[in-house]
Amino acid sequence: MEGERCVHRGASMSRGSAMKRTIRWGLWAIVAVAILWTGVWFGARWWLGDTLHKSIADLSARNGIIVDCAGEKIGGWPFELTVNCGDGLTVALPDGGKFTTAGAHGKGSAFNPRQLDFRFEAPTSYTAPDGRRLALSANELAASVGLANGLANRLALTTRDLTATGPLAGATEGKLTIGRGELLLARAAERPKDADIAATLDGFGVAVGDTALMPLPIRLTLAATLAEADMATAGPAALAGWQAAGGKLTLHRLAAELGGATLTLTGEGTVSETGLVEAEGQVTGRDLNALAVAAAAGGRSLTPEIAGLVMAFVFMGSAADDGGRSIGLKVTDGVVSANGREIARLAPLF
Structure with missing residues (x-):
């Protein structure tokens, strides 16, 4: 034991x-x-x-x-x-x-x-x-x-x-x-x-x-590519070098949606050797009549600027494939034209 x-x-x-x-x-x-x-x-x-x-x-x-x-x-x-x-x-x-x-x-x-x-x-x-x-x-x-x-x-x-x-x-x-x-x-x-x-x-x-x-809040969406981005964002003094290096901004899509209407811009832009904007693109308006209806429903009226924009699409725009109205934009040596008609002049950037 x-x-x-x-x-x-x-x-x-x-x-x-x-x-x-x-x-x-x-x-x-x-x-x-x-x-x-x-x-x-x-x-x-x-x-x-x-x-x-x-x-x-x-x-x-x-x-x-x-x-x-x-x-x-x-x-x-x-x-x-x-x-x-x-x-x-x-x-x-x-x-x-x-x-x-x-x-x-x-x-x-x-x-x-x-x-x-x-x-x-x-x-x-x-x-x-x-x-x-x-x-x-x-x-x-x-x-x-x-x-x-x-x-x-x-x-x-x-x-x-x-x-x-x-x-x-x-x-x-x-x-x-x-x-x-x-x-x-x-x-x-x-x-x-x-x-x-x-x-x-x-x-x-x-x-x-x-x-x-603006009579109504806007929804903005942007998709773009900025070439030679470092030079482009270094300030106006660097834009000459940006242009010489082949810098450009490509807008894949810039859209503004308000009151059921949509404006869409696509295109490319750069600057000339003299600092003037050079660009070409297309802006398309869709369902623009809905703007006035939505503004009235909210007790507001269209501002003169937006009313003028709507009228520009009515009188200058051409029919787009999706039923909207399209205007071709072009900026040459700072001169802005819409469907071949001069509408503004831009000052040099540098």
């Missing part, structure tokens, strides 16, 4: 030692994984910081756009990557305009450091080159930045219930509203010098003082 108790005691001690070894090895494994993951996280953090700083420097060198993230802090351990501009974000444009916000907070995943989603803190404003300040307010103002090959290659902006107010020429108050807006700028690997642009603005409206320039 005494021998059996010794055997059982020995077996229990053996099992206890084995369990302790298992726990000890488990703890060491957890520590090793934690140390390894910390190394991976710090590597991702370094890559993110290096890529952002290179992207900002590249943006300044190529486009003349200066980004200042005041009070920058990169953190988020253990599973996130965060970039905080706690003392404000400023984006200075080459034409002298400036976008400022009280703070910007970006968040991404340590498992995918190639995308950061930013939200901006109020107050937010845009200062025009002539010093006029537009105050911006929105229920949502956010951006998503995509990173690849050591640089930023995609920017998506989203806003909801955006209002921009500020003084116009003559001290009149202007107001711009957007119910929901999205803008996407992206570069394709096979066309690194070009930028694809897509945008949607729902509930777009403009007012001067107490007068709305």
